[in-house]
Amino acid sequence: MFKRLFWVSVGAVLGVIAVSKAEAYVRANTPDKARQFLLGPDQDHVMQRSLRGLFEEFNATRIAREEQLNAQYADRLS
CATH class of the missing domain: 1.20.890 (cAMP-dependent Protein Kinase, Chain A)
Known part of the structure; x- marks a missing residue:
């Protein structure tokens, strides 16, 4: 490990x-x-923009997947 x-x-x-x-x-x-x-035009903050974009994309994908799973399992329980 x-x-x-x-x-x-x-x-x-x-x-x-x-x-x-x-x-x-x-x-x-x-x-x-x-x-x-x-x-890009803001050349001093490339890494921060990239990390923020990755974080936002990760969160959007996570939220969409959670909603998909919640809907899937809610249908099973109904």
Whole structure:
């Protein structure tokens, strides 16, 4: 269990490092118009926007699935 947790943590940390290095490379080596196309007009908060979008999408999917399951089991009990 601890081995798995360790390796998942290592993978998450390496993923964050890789994304930050890639973003820094894109910022340093691309023209402004191309950078705005890739990162959007608000280039300073790309990670926060991505995380917020993932969280909102997860919650919307979770709520839809809960409603689906509640309807399914409510029909069984009726």
